[in-house]
Amino acid sequence: MFSAITGAIGALKGPLHGGANEESQKMAEEVGKPENAEAYVAERLANHDKIMGFGHAVYRTLDPRATVLKQLCKDLGERRGQPHWYEIFSALEETTLAQKGLYPNVDLYAAGVYHMLGIPTDLMTPLFALARMAGWTAHVREQYANNRIIRPGSDYVGPAERVYVPIEERG
Ligand SMILES: CC(C)(COP(=O)(O)OP(=O)(O)OC[C@H]1O[C@@H](n2cnc3c(N)ncnc32)[C@H](O)[C@@H]1OP(=O)(O)O)[C@@H](O)C(=O)NCCC(=O)NCCS
16 A cells, blocks of 8 residues: 555656646746736747646646636635736636647646645645545555456567677677
């Protein structure tokens, strides 16, 4: 159980995966106001930099989790007297769709929600990992319930036969 969960945390790590919520918050802070979103996105795209909180390896349109979090970000902003986070994120959404055809993923509006809940930016990814713990644990239990070893298949497509050349004769 400990090894599986440690491995899962390792797989989640990194700015393009689990770390994207923290990067989304830093981006919103850097953008500062909705009017800056268009130029920010244009510059990132021109430099071939990723825009955090956008795109997904599987979802090709709006990530369904983003729809829920977008509304939460709007509502929470109104309740907390901090509507600017929603305004910045939605300006980024509009311009990134227009400029690159990319939709927000779960991390964009989640960053604003976490922030307004008082979660420090460097705890956003650990919090997301905690929420995944139930699912990861369920997977481990499921595996133990019928504990067959999994052996992924692969096809070797390299040259079939090669001549052995002793190391001292190699160029
Ligand atoms: C999640 C992610 C890694 C998926 O990558 P992917 O499967 O390679 O994405 P796609 O195949 O759909 O990419 C298609 C095109 O959009 C670009 N693209 C994808 N996401 C982008 C982003 N966030 N910002 C800028 N360009 C992006 C790709 O570079 C590619 O461009 P090209 O056709 O000009 O080469 C990628 O979208 C990303 O890095 N997003 C930002 C980080 C993030 O928010 N991660 C959390 C995911 S839940």
